[in-house]
Amino acid sequence: MPKKPLPAGPRTATEIAFERIWTTIERIPHGRVATYGQIAEVAGYVRRPRLTAQALRHVPDGREIPWFRVINAQGRIAIPANSRGHREQQRRLEAEGVSFEKGRVDLSRFRWRPRSEAPVVD
Template structure:
């Protein structure tokens, strides 16, 4: 992850969204990334909450792998009883991830963009 944001702090919202979507689209099946890691990989520094808000606005029919973005420490932030939470858990399990106590083993399933950049 970059130490300094790649985008200038005053980058327009469309450029920020595009950067997040570009990185999110690259998360491979069976891997997860936290909101904060996604923000950093997109060059936004410490913008985890902004990324979370952005993701909450995705259309229902998005093809982006939103289900692979989770909270820090491997925690699934969508409530288990909600439709979106159920769908996220179902998709992650279909990709081979084990969910225990609403958590994914981030050490085993965490993704770092440099692992797949070759």
């Protein structure tokens, strides 16, 4: 899916939020997952899981974000089942040792638990 570029010019509050979310996602270690809401909260945006989804739609070309480590609060891949993106996300997670049981990741086992859940700051 093509990325929607952010407008040029001074950084907006949305651009700052996206940068904080991307930086938070980059901290998720190999073999761990985080939920959309968890990412938003760690980035300083409590109860804003959709902001995480929006940020993932705007990742700049060339920036390597481990997008596949972000899943929904039920431990499921949010991309529609049987789509190429869903298969790719599951394949990448399984390659890192994350297992699925009936389409779900056991969050008690694989959830990323950052040492500090203090918001990411610039």
